[in-house]
Amino acid sequence: MPVERLVVIGGDAAGMSAAAKVRRTDSQRSITVFERSPHTSYAACGMPYLLGGLIDHHDKLIARTPETFREKYNIEALTSHNVLEIDVPGQSVLVEDLNKKKTFRAYYDQLLIATGADPVFPQLPASDANGIFALSTLASGLQVQHFMERNNPRKAVVVGGGYIGLEMAEALIRNGLQVSLVERGEQVMGTLDPDMGAMVSDALRDIGVTLYLRESLIGYEAASGKVTAVVTDQRTLPADLVIVGLGTRPSTSLAASAGIALGVKGAISVNPRMQTSAPGVWAAGDCAETFHLVGCKPIHIALGTVANKTGTVAGINLSGGYATFPGVVGTAVSKICKYEVARTGLTERESDTLGLCYVTATIKSRTRAGYYPGAGWITVKLAAEKVSGRLLGGQIIGLEGAAKRIDVLATALTAHMTVQQIVDLDLSYAPPFSPVWDPLQTAARQLLAQY
Amino acid sequence: MPVERLVVIGGDAAGMSAAAKVRRTDSQRSITVFERSPHTSYAACGMPYLLGGLIDHHDKLIARTPETFREKYNIEALTSHNVLEIDVPGQSVLVEDLNKKKTFRAYYDQLLIATGADPVFPQLPASDANGIFALSTLASGLQVQHFMERNNPRKAVVVGGGYIGLEMAEALIRNGLQVSLVERGEQVMGTLDPDMGAMVSDALRDIGVTLYLRESLIGYEAASGKVTAVVTDQRTLPADLVIVGLGTRPSTSLAASAGIALGVKGAISVNPRMQTSAPGVWAAGDCAETFHLVGCKPIHIALGTVANKTGTVAGINLSGGYATFPGVVGTAVSKICKYEVARTGLTERESDTLGLCYVTATIKSRTRAGYYPGAGWITVKLAAEKVSGRLLGGQIIGLEGAAKRIDVLATALTAHMTVQQIVDLDLSYAPPFSPVWDPLQTAARQLLAQY
Incomplete structure (x- = not known):
């Protein structure tokens, strides 16, 4: 019997949890992971603390490197490899090696899509200016770090008062910047009731963040390709660094193009074992739909805990075991x-x-x-x-x-x-x-x- | 209709929770609480921190004074009043006013027994010597405090490695004493498995406590009425202060004498509404039995949380409401x-x-x-x-x-x-x-x- 081939698209929490789980059960399986960014298994949630100076080196955010996966797990984790296309009937993916600039096709018996979520980044006037960042991968966090080291920005504007926006506002305050935060809602932290969110707004003002609530981002101003201001529907805020924290969207264009069924907010529709609508194709992590146990509805949620859990469930099922993920309660x-x-x-x-x-x-x-x-x-x-x-x-x-x-x-x-x-x-x-x-x-x- | 009379024996967590709950529902009821010690509603669990110097005055441990109960709740809370006898058929209690040294009889329509638990204090050679203490009431904690101020002890022995023993060992270390701890079991904290208890034993040694495990208390030595040593089955430990922390027993001799049914470890048997076997007589707190939801057995447990909960349940039922206490899981x-x-x-x-x-x-x-x-x-x-x-x-x-x-x-x-x-x-x-x-x-x- 030929060796069974597992291909995983995405080398962060869900993908690598699944790959490692499969390897623990099956020493023979061929396991290949394609990761677009230069890093595997990194703690994306730690980036605000890296940028805030609470962590001294980004290496500490990397749980396991591609070398570790190769040597300890016999898993081929190929970073800077971007999957361009999934061919479900042909059981293959088309991959671009971003370093060597060449494409090749990889064949699978089972495919796990763990492509994660992309930050929402609206295309607006001057949104391509230098100094405007959305945080997603570790690489994007390092870009911010390098930008800050080189340009020594003084006035930062954070757009969006969610978790990333707030944690980044704190990190920038720690770096001695003047920080403003623009939020469309009546309070920051729209995942809380407004009366509780108001306390968080007060906490932010306490640490020196200037809040502009009920204001929407309209665009940016730039000079010589560098951002100089954030424009809202009510004012223009001078800025030499902008962090956009407007949430994430499941990264599912590959799946959609392959005809795999999507669900709420465009996340990949999965059953409790993390199987998609396509034969032999599974999905886990931020790109997949999950279920809200209190609301009793499918939802999309991009969280490391869920990615680890759904990745593990997929891994167990991919190794011939049986596991289901019941859902979340919105913690x-x-x-x-x-x-x-x-x-x-x-x-x-x-x-x-x-x-x-x-x-x-x-x-x-x-x-x-x-x-x-x-x-x-x-x-x-x-x-x-x-x-x-x-x-x-x-x-x-x-x-x-x-x-x-x-x-x-x-x-x-x-x-x-x-x-x-x-x-x-x-x-x-x-x-x-x-x-x-x-x-x-x-x-x-x-x-x-x-x- | 005459005013209904509620008598409560015991003015700490359970008794006062119940009394306050009844008052909130029924402004007319006559409510009298007899408390043997000089204090009501005190945080007994705070005593090690008072003695360890983390709290500067014992007033902070008193949640509500008798004056507060009288003025804010119209509850007669009589401290230094010791109940000598319960007469169930006669619906009365015989009370001794410890200050005025006189007894009187108080009549009730409903009686709540909330007499708490007494520390285990074995009668052993020289156990009546000065400098040997068991902690129970706030008054007993203050006795230790006064003893330490007057006698400036240097060598303390703690007998018993349960919660009180360990917290007191820390408190005495904080006071600069040399502290030994004698424990009969193989490790301190017998409420843990021995492998986990061993870590707590190590933690105690870390802070400078000398442990004598698998040793039993045999008695004491004294000179001029003052303790000079603790005698175990293996050695004699010099001591000018001894804290006995051998657990507690439900204080139920009053209930037993009145023919009220007792259950496990001599705790008063109650149904989930906190009713005893005697008509019109209720019990709550450390003197009453409770139920272990994992072991599915009645147990006795002396904890402030349970006292507050069962007191509240008794109070709701005493005011004509309906409440039950399901039990504990042993936290x-x-x-x-x-x-x-x-x-x-x-x-x-x-x-x-x-x-x-x-x-x-x-x-x-x-x-x-x-x-x-x-x-x-x-x-x-x-x-x-x-x-x-x-x-x-x-x-x-x-x-x-x-x-x-x-x-x-x-x-x-x-x-x-x-x-x-x-x-x-x-x-x-x-x-x-x-x-x-x-x-x-x-x-x-x-x-x-x-x-």
Whole structure:
């Protein structure tokens, strides 16, 4: 029997998790990974900290190099190799070696698409000027780093108040830049309810970021090919560095051209085993659709945790095992200087869209017993379905020790717990860790009072 | 109709939670609380930190004074009032006013017993010597504080390696004392598996505590009424201060004398609404039995969290509402200097006793992304039932940010989750908070590999 050939498109979290999983089960399989960028298995989430000077070298962000994959796993991970086309009936991909500038065809028995997501980067006046960056790959982060070293920018504008935008705003403040942030919504962090987002807006102002809320990007101004300003629908902001953090889109043009079915937001439609509509073709990570366990709808979410999990599930199935990925509950966490921000489940707007009726409660408590040194404030907002009392979502903002509490709510959401069940949870207590009623339970008690 | 009379025996967490809850619903009820000690509603768990100098005054440990209860809640909270007898048929209690040295009888329509737990204090040679203390009430903590101020002890021996013993060992080290700790078991923290307990033993040695494991207390030596040594079955340890931390026993002699049914370890038997076997008599807090949701057995557990919850449940039912307390999963957490220790569910020994077959996995990971500043080590041990894969318990030891993760496992245990479900959980990830696979999930993945 000829050796079975697995081809993987994309060498980051999902692709390499799958490839490594397959290798652990099957020492014979031929495994080839094509990665467009020069790096494999890097921690994209770490880039704001690299740029902010919290990490001293980008090598630390690389979990495993192509050499490691070759030597330790016998996996051929070819970087700077761009896949141009998938031929489903021919079971092959057309690949361009970006260094040697030549193309070749690679044949597969099984194909895993793990092409990730691309940053949204609107084509606007002067958007091709030097000094305007969107962060996606490690290479794009290094471009920003090199630009900053060479050009020593003074005035930065961040466009978009999502996680990347906020983390980059902090990183630029740490570098001593003057930082403005433009956000279309009424508050930054549109994945939170506006009342909670307002606290994050305040936190950003605290660290010196100038916010322009309810303003939309119109374009840029440039001189000699270098950006000089960001133009919004209300003003022109001088800028010699612009970070565009407008979210991501699944990178699925290859799949679409090959006739593979796409789902919500253009993400590749997959079943729980990560199989696509095409025979022998699988997808995992930021390019694939997933399922929201609270909203009970397919969604697209670009997160490293999900990429690792779906990559592992694909890998198990590709090695003849059986695994399924049940979905997500919408958990996310971020740190903006000393402020910790986390969310899970549905926001009010998301519940409204689904036609769910809910009650909410917001409380302020402490991360430790009030009398214990270092007790910081924490604000918790919970939402639960009317009548049933089922938890729908939670949001947390606070100081050290606040945000990771979101995981309890993520677990409770997964288990379809009610507010009463959260009040009853046997959560840990000792003065250095919590008040005797954990802030989550204080919020749940307040919510319960409305039933 | 005459005013209904609620009498509460015990003015700490359970008793005062219940009394306050009743008052919020019923402004007319006569509510009288008899508390033996001079304080109400104090944070007993805070005493090691008071004695360790982390809290500057014991007032900070008092949540609400009798005056507050009188003025804000119209609750008569009589401190230094010791109940001598419960007369169930006569619906009354016999009370001694410890200050005025006189007794009187108080009549009730409903009685709540919230007498707490007493520290185990074996009567041994010279055990009445000055300088030997067991911590229970705030008053007992203040006695230790006064003793230390007056006698300036140099050599302390802590008997018992449970939470109080360990927290007190740290407090005494902080005060510059030479500290030895005697523990009968093979490791300190017998509520953990020995392999995890061994790490806590090492942590104690790290901070300068001399451990004597597998040694039993035989008695004491004293001179002029003051303790001079602790005698174990293997040696005599010089000591001018001894802290006995041998656990607690439910304080239920009053209930027993009144013919009220007792359950496991002599705790008052209650139904989920906190009703005892006697008509009109309720019990809550450390004196009452509770239920272990993983072991599916009644247990006795003396913890502030449970006292607050069962007190609230009793209060709701006493005000004509309906509430039940489902039980606990055995969660506990502690901090020993920089080391965080937590556990939930069943230990190996507890599973063995129940006849459960299980597999375990222990992993070492980091509290944050490895490349992020301040990433500390964390060790997680998980146990799951054979065949079913149901989580049975978890234990965590690590540096800052480690221990509160136990709450995810407590929630998962409550929801009867399997190891696979823990792997699939949508836990939060960002580099300042966690590796991309949370350490809990890394442990769950390792455990899963055994199925």
